[in-house]
């Protein structure tokens with residue numbers, strides 16, 4: 001039996017249709033064919049990337065991680081023993097730093113005065129950065145050392161702060177693992193895109209959280225997390241400060257959110273200690289996904305609030321990390337209706353992930369051949 005569920009934060013409706021998972025699938029999802037290239041992200045190939053924006057060396061004391069966030073010049077010895085480094089994307093989706101966000105003067109259209117034209121454009125002043133998560137050629141997040149995982153989350157924080165300082169409106173951090181999830185290079189990396197505007201989906205979430213805060217005086221995501229912890233059926237794992245759960249209205253099979261258990265500051269103000277705990281939980285969750293789904297492609301998305309909010313609106317916001325495996329295919333219905341069909345009950349997904357025996361599966365090679373594919 002199918003049911004429609006609504007997510008309180010995003011307002012999204014999702015159709016949970018377990019029966020869909022059992023139907024015949026004539027199309028085998030062949031693994032993507034790899035074309036061997038010299039990996040530009042491995043240690044020793046630093047010359048193949050633009051100069052680092054930030055470097056996190058192995059010997060840095062936790063309290064002394066202070067890369068020169070605004071430096072765009074290669075410094076003497078910066079590559080010695082790095083664990084994580086951040087570079088500008090060589091093929092950016094945004095314009096050059098310093099480019100102005102301005103209304104585009106509408107090109108004249110035949111028979112339409114420029115002032116009446118419906119078609120508007122503007123240059124995208126932002127930044128597009130790559131966070132290289134390890135000097136070694138590993139692919140999955142759970143394959144990083146604990147220090148590399150922690151530095152990755154610290155780098156997100158530092159680069160978000162740099163984006164806020166640069167006056168950008170919003171920055172999103174995301175990670176694509178596997179070709180199906182959008183990765184073009186296998187080496188573990190994530191990306192940050194800073195924008196001069198807040199994307200519509202984020203605006204919706206900010207509005208829903210603000211309305212909830214006005215009505216009930218609490219942060220919507222914190223209340224959702226508290227209810228998930230109380231219900232327990234969708235819980236995957238938890239630590240002192242974070243809960244990992246399959247959200248009630250999961251868009252994707254085995255989707256997991258990691259959310260703070262109590263209200264915390266905007267992500268860019270997080271302490272190293274908190275990020276160490278977050279990184280360990282994210283490694284735990286990706287290891288569970290790897291064990292249960294046999295090395296799936298997946299995405300991470302860090303949903304932080306826009307940078308320059310009114311303080312009353314800001315008080316309603318709470319960041320979270322979404323992790324979603326890409327084992328279901330997004331088809332005509334999803335693209336056409338903007339509404340997802342999920343063939344796996346979130347309660348079932350959570351139980352499998354919770355019960356996964358990750359101790360014996362630890363650090364399964366990322367190129368393991370077995371995989372599981374589903375079509376909604």
Ligand SMILES: [Zn+2]
Nearest residue numbers: 039042137187
């Ligand atoms: Zn590599």
